[in-house]
Amino acid sequence: MNGTATAPIVTISGLTKRFGSNRALHDVDLTVARGEVVVLLGLSGSGKSTLLRHIDGLESPSEGSLDVLGERVETLSQKSLRSLRSRVAMIFQQFELVPSLTVLENVLTGALSRLSGPRLGVWTYPRALRRQALGHLDRVGLLEKAYERSELLSGGQQQRVAIARALMQEPQILLADEPVASLDPESSEQVMRLIREIAADDGLTVICSLHQVDLALGWGDRIVGLRHGEVVLDTPTDGLTKSQVMEVYGRVTPTAELRAIETELATESLLLTRGAEA
């Protein structure tokens, strides 16, 4: 898919983002073609989330420009930004469902941008949307959970609900911010496969951030590596080996980098457990 002559759907040039004196992104150039599946690789703090949030119009750049779906993001009005965000879907590491709402209602909130005014309760959504939501739930294999409270679902199931919610937007771009970082290996595998399938079936453009090289290698069309807010790697996945990624992305020996990532994972899961206890 990489290298086809389709017009870019995302063009980022010279993007720099500062938070106070902290530089989260530095002079990022990135072009993504329609239908491409891109992995954004980088350690925690390397700027992956910040970059994705810019593409969804949730942050405005300190310097540089972004073109997304033919819109110049940094010049958009609040109203046009909302319209852009409705065409770009996003899923998150922590799923971000409303725990007390049913699975179906959580999925329906993905369609809010198409409705005027707030909604509360499944029955306040138009019937056609409810049917559509059930269709998406069927697609992610959770139709039978439609009327359960979302907090009762496992992490992997919740992320699939979040994917169904994203599909309600009928998006052209799907941004995934470490979608499997809180999941066990089996659910991770399942969620990553699902995203890949949906991307292929719907011709979605996907930009998915990860910090596990293993997951990234067999998955996307292309890997973009971020380090301290800078793009340090941008290459097609085909024929890429793990040590090649490690070398460019970490500039350290693969084993050391791998250990660093494993330490980070362990720390994160520890924090998660603590957060759950608190």
Place this chain on the structure above:
Amino acid sequence: MTTLEAPPATDLPRAEAPAPPRLIRPSRLAALLVLVAMLAFSIYALSTLDFTWSNVLGSVANAVKVFQEMDPISLPGPADLAYLIGLTLGIVILGTVVAALISVPVAWLAAENTTPAAGLRWLGRAVGVVTRAVPDVVLALAFSLTFALGSPLPGIFAIGIHSVGMISKLFADAIEHSDDGPRLAIRAAGGSRSQEFWGGVFPQVLPSWIATALHRFDINLRGSAILGYAGVGASGTPCASPSSTSPRATAAASGSRP
């Protein structure tokens, strides 16, 4: 984070060096000073009061008089009593419901994470503080001047307004403690501000809203007899008529000297 390079923090110029640890922080010291001042003032105030044991013993006669005037307690007939209790319940329920409803926009304004603008946040908090500060009895008395005697409306309005203070305060706290994630997910999907609130925040804080309203209902129910005394048509109303003819009793009850 474990990396094999120099940590990035070192090349960031820090605005100021970290302050050396101090044993007593200024805020603590200030709090302590205020406490000591308050204690000293209380002792001084107590010493200026004409508070002696002989005075207390002398007041026993007053207390006896109060209890004598209470006898016989004359309750209304069963039918009237049932009507008055029903009326009281109605006033308290309606007043609390009105307050709970008004509290939603007030809390939305007052909560840091949902307020549309900093100025409006102060407005929301001011509404909460003012409604909490004015006692419902005062409101009821004020409203009873504008409605027919015995009308339940002053009671409903009084409870409805005064309760906004507590419900909106606790509700705003709950909103501020809610998880930001679902709200931001709706924003990321192109939702509007009101959709963020009703779709991402309100479902999370709904249980706390109901619990606070029920708690306030309980308080209002217990306070309703006094509201009735203020003449706003609750079960305290009949109590008001006999004693209003005998101001001595109230004077005695409050312990003031004739």
